[in-house]
Amino acid sequence: MHTLIIYCHPYQHSFNHAILNAVQQNLAQSKLTYQTIDLHADNFSPVYSIEELKLYHSGQTTDPLVEKYLKLLKTAHTVIIISPVWWNSIPGMLKGFIDKVMKEGENLSHTVTRLGVQGELKNIKKCYLLTTSSSPTFYIRFFNGNGIKKIFLNQTLKQLGFQGRSWTNFGMISTTTAENRKRYLNSLQLKRFD
Template sequence: MKTLIIYNHPYDGSYNHAILEAVINGINQNHGDYEVIDLDKENFNPVMNANDLLGFVKHQAVDPMAISYAEKIHQADHVVFIFPIWWELMPAMTKGFIDKVIYPGLTYDYKKNGLSMVSLLPNLQSTTVITTMNTPKVMYKLIDGNAVKKALIKGTFKKSGMKNVKWMSFNMIKMVKPEKRVKWLKKIERTFSKMES
């Protein structure tokens, strides 16, 4: 079992980094194989330029880093995204990863009708999105519009044919007690220690 982790947070002392470590600990307990793409440390450029957009139209990616990331996804059985929610959305690097890697000709293509999509990732069994935010879950869903579920999970991953997409949301991070944070990390570790190949 090969898990590819796409991680986006600039601070190693963050709770997101603790989540990353919990995921890795769980995978190690399961004797799984993993690789981490740390977008901040790898200085990934999230900006779509004119050449990227032309490549999108032609279904021919031009960014060498994006192409290499897509190749890693092709080799993975499971993909995990870890990032914080800032102003109700993902950080720029995660959004840029979606724009430049979840890309026609790389991870999906269009059917003859030009609207429906088909996945180019036959090995990928599941995708897990793990996020943190300070907004309460009910408020994020009912007042803020649940952008992660609507735009990322349904509007991108499921639309492009990615299977078994799950979202683990940890809310009110600054407000909860340390004991609850530890409990959440243990839950994450258990989840990945039991993941089947």
Template sequence: MSTTIIYAHPYDKSFNHAILERVQELLREKGETCKLIDLYRDGFNPVYTKEELALFNKGEALDPLVKQYQEILVNTRRLIFIFPVWWADMPAIVKGYLDKVLLKTFAYVEKPPTGILQGLLDLDEALVISTSTAPTFYLRYFCGNTIGGAMLGHTLKGVGAKRRRWVNCARANKTTDAKRKAFLEGLAKYI
């Protein structure tokens, strides 16, 4: 299976970076190759310019990184996102990735007359692995469930991801090293 990891954390000593290393290790152990999109390292700009937005309805992009990321997605069967949850949501750089890369006519078309999305990507799975300071139940039931609802339930479903899952290391800033280690070990059941 062709896997692409979309990683979004600016600090290489973070727990998110440890998650990235563990996921890569698990994929190697299974003999699976993967592509890494490191949004911060790449210097990805998540903000639309007026020139870019003018091309939105045509499904076109000006940013060469967007085109590079799209070329990677064409051959991807599984997407794995790794990022921290900030203010009960994905970081802006991840939202910008979704906005600018998953373009109309590339990732989806709108089915008339309803406008419901028909996915154009052939994704078997989208997996989101996140960390948060808040408990997962709080994010799901009191903060709008943006990861499970909007990201997985609408956006990634809408572009063609057949199976969608979210695993979160809650209270990552307050938990023990033993629990962090157990979380890393437990990732094997998702990879």
């Protein structure tokens, strides 16, 4: 089992990219095996084609990246998702990753039963969601509906079988100080991701 990082930000000089570097350094120093999915660097298309959508219920795909990503998810013990919060939610690229990669069927990501979705990714014992936002974290949590936690973390990922889910947001990214950014990156280099 290994750690899988899912990274979703298009700009290599973003603070999200600095978070990615800090997490990768942490895992390397901890001698943990990891792989990184960089959705933008991979040129992943989050959009369903008609051909792809026709295959949904059979668990098949026309996109080789979908097969690759699902195999990585099925062997991961820990998943670390790094993403900005855009318009109170995850970016469309990350939503498209969930839409396309999470295939219905036994030995895939989930099955649908009379009682609802049954997650098949129970091999994922820990899931860390690391986000950044322009808004303060308290605003997202208490005044904006807390959609990241309530829907993405505690509904979508839970339904897929992800266990041990936690969310950390670095808020006010546009106005914070360089010292606050450095302190946060240092904390990520010391955090245990196992």
